[in-house]
Amino acid sequence: MSTTGRGLHGRVLDTLGPEITAGAYPPGSVLRTDELAQRFDVSRSVMREVVRVLESMHLVESRRRVGVTVLPAREWNVYDPQVIRWRLAGADRPRQLRSLTVLRSAIEPVAAGLAARNATAEQCAELTECALGMVAHSRGHRLEGYLFHDVAFHRVILTASGNEMFARLGDVVAEVLAGRTHHDVMFEDPDPAAVTLHVQLAEAVRERDAARAERLTREITEGALQELDVLAP
Amino acid sequence: MSTTGRGLHGRVLDTLGPEITAGAYPPGSVLRTDELAQRFDVSRSVMREVVRVLESMHLVESRRRVGVTVLPAREWNVYDPQVIRWRLAGADRPRQLRSLTVLRSAIEPVAAGLAARNATAEQCAELTECALGMVAHSRGHRLEGYLFHDVAFHRVILTASGNEMFARLGDVVAEVLAGRTHHDVMFEDPDPAAVTLHVQLAEAVRERDAARAERLTREITEGALQELDVLAP
DNA sequence: TGTGACATATAAGTCTGACTTTTTGTTCGG
DNA sequence: CCGAACAAAAAGTCAGACTTATATGTCACA
Structure with missing residues (x-):
């Protein structure tokens, strides 16, 4: 599950980062490099590399004669996928999930509008395929299959927008959707209305109807926000 | 100007990253750590730290027995402020600027709507102050002063939204606005219509009119997009 | 000729210890 | 009371030896 995994350095990071x-x-x-090295039983070299990475995420700041200072959350690079994963795994997961869902609600409608203009024929086909996959898994507690197609669907939309900043949010959306399915219990089958909206969205993109694509996506994300209000008020 | 500056490690990063x-x-x-260390005349330790940071930005991937592989742009952490700065300083600056402006056009209207709901009295005051500052510097080639207040204005909106993901885009917006003023020549005074919109927006937020705040911001960002179309078609 | 086990070379990964540099806090003299 | 010199502390840098994983080539065997 962890992306870092490889290497002694990555293992330390996967403990200290979270x-x-x-x-x-x-x-x-203030943390001292030497003490951290002792604690994790690694050499100073390895510890220094870890600190450097944490520093590049603006989680800490390293200064001579003073040590490694932990920075306030306001400074953190909250768009770093690694940081997002760490925070989603932590205690303030609900707050984090809400922030990200609000972000989605801002980005995805615009992305869908652009996708309706820029999507290739192949991307339109993928979209339809994903939507059909969602329909196929929408009943009978086939949640894993449903999630898979849902994630793929939104990834295609974001990529097809042609904007790289949007495209890179695919992982974030995947994380949010997965979180909803796994963590926050989801006993029932997905909302039929949401499924319909996805099918219609694929249609709108295929027909190059940007305004309709945007409107439909807004409905989808508003649904996600309301769902969040019910689960974590 | 460069954030990294400090330390031998930072100087190497500021060359290799761009x-x-x-x-x-x-x-x-594939790059070899030893060769890079030679080229920059630093020890392997320093070079390894640089590689680790580049790796955390997903610019490169380091694998045993093969070396440091440069990753395709699609993998890069394009939200990393450092990466954004490097790319804005490079050759594909126009494309980058467009991506970021589109991102703004998606985020800021939603942020403004939230700000109208959540802004504190103090933030409302700051907003009005910034808007007045913009008015005051809107004529007579006072571009630097205008930029300063413009940046401050948008920062307040993003912060007042109460969403940390939005708040962290303040630097991006600052970079875009600064780029428009400095790089892409801007001989004339700012568009009076834009100034008016900012004043109205401060008003809308103060009066808790979320819908109007969102609509006004949409006009502002659409203006920014059109401006971009004129400059770089 | 194809295939699988094995050997080898390579480049990253790790550790250690010595040394340098910057910064901070203290102390001493004015 | 204040400023300048001084000392200590922690990060920063370096060099060299050693370890480990792994891509690739080799060779025997089918």
Whole structure:
């Protein structure tokens, strides 16, 4: 599940990163490289590399004679996929999930509008295929299959928009959708209305109807927001 | 101007990072840590730290027995402020600027709507102050002063939205606005219509009129998009 | 001729210890 | 009371030896 995995360096990062993003050290706390190296039983070289990466994420700041200072959350690179994953795994997961869902609600409608203008024939076909897959798995507790096609659907939309900034949010959306299915329990089958909206959206993109694509996506994301209000008020 | 600056490590990064994001090495190219260390005249330790940071940005991938492989642009963490700065300084600056402006056009209207709901009295005051500052510098080639207040205005909106993902885009917006003023020549005074829109927006937020705030912001960002079409068709 | 096991070379990964540089806090003299 | 010199502390840098994974080539065997 963890992306870093490989190498001694990655294992330390996978422990220290989540600790920091979980708020284990209040902002302003100072960590000493040597102490950390001892704690994780690694050499200073490895520890320095870890600190450098944390520094590039703006989670900490390293200064001579003072140590490694933990930065306030406001400074963090919250768009770093690694940071997003760490925070989603932590305690303030609900708040994080809400932030990301609001982000989706801003981005996806615009992305869908652009996709209606720019999508290739192949992408239109993929979209239809995904929507059909969602329909096929919408009943009988086939949640995993449904999720798979849902994620793929939104990825295609974001990619087809032709905007690289939108395209790179595919992982975020995947994380949010997966979170909804797995963590926040989802006993029942997905909302039939949502399924219909996806089918109609694929249709709108295929027919180059940007305005309709945007409107439909807005309905989808508003649904996601309402769902969140019900689960975590 | 460069954020990294400090330390030998930062200087190497400030050279190698821009090179990679500028596409100097085609995707799949392999770099050897030892060679890079020689080239920059630094120790392997320093070079390894640089590679680790580039790896965390998904610009490169380091694998045993093969070397440091440059990844395709599709993999890059394009939301990393450092990466954004590097790319804006490079050759594909126009494309980058367009991507970011489209991103703005998606985010800011939603952020403004939220700001109208959540802004504190203090934030409302700041907003009005910024808008007045923009008015005051809107004539007589006071571009620097205008830019300053424009950036501050949008930062307040994004922060006041209460969504941390939006708030963190303040730097991006600042970069885009600064780019428009400095790089892409802007001899004339700013569009009076835009100034008026900002004043009205501050008003709408103060009066808690979310719908109007969103609509006005949409007009502002659409103006920015059209401006871009004129400059770089 | 194809295939699988094995050997080898290569480049990253890791560790250690010594040394340098910057910064901060203290102390001492004015 | 204040400023300048000083000392200590922690990160930063370096060099060299060693380890580990792995891509690739080799060779025997089918």
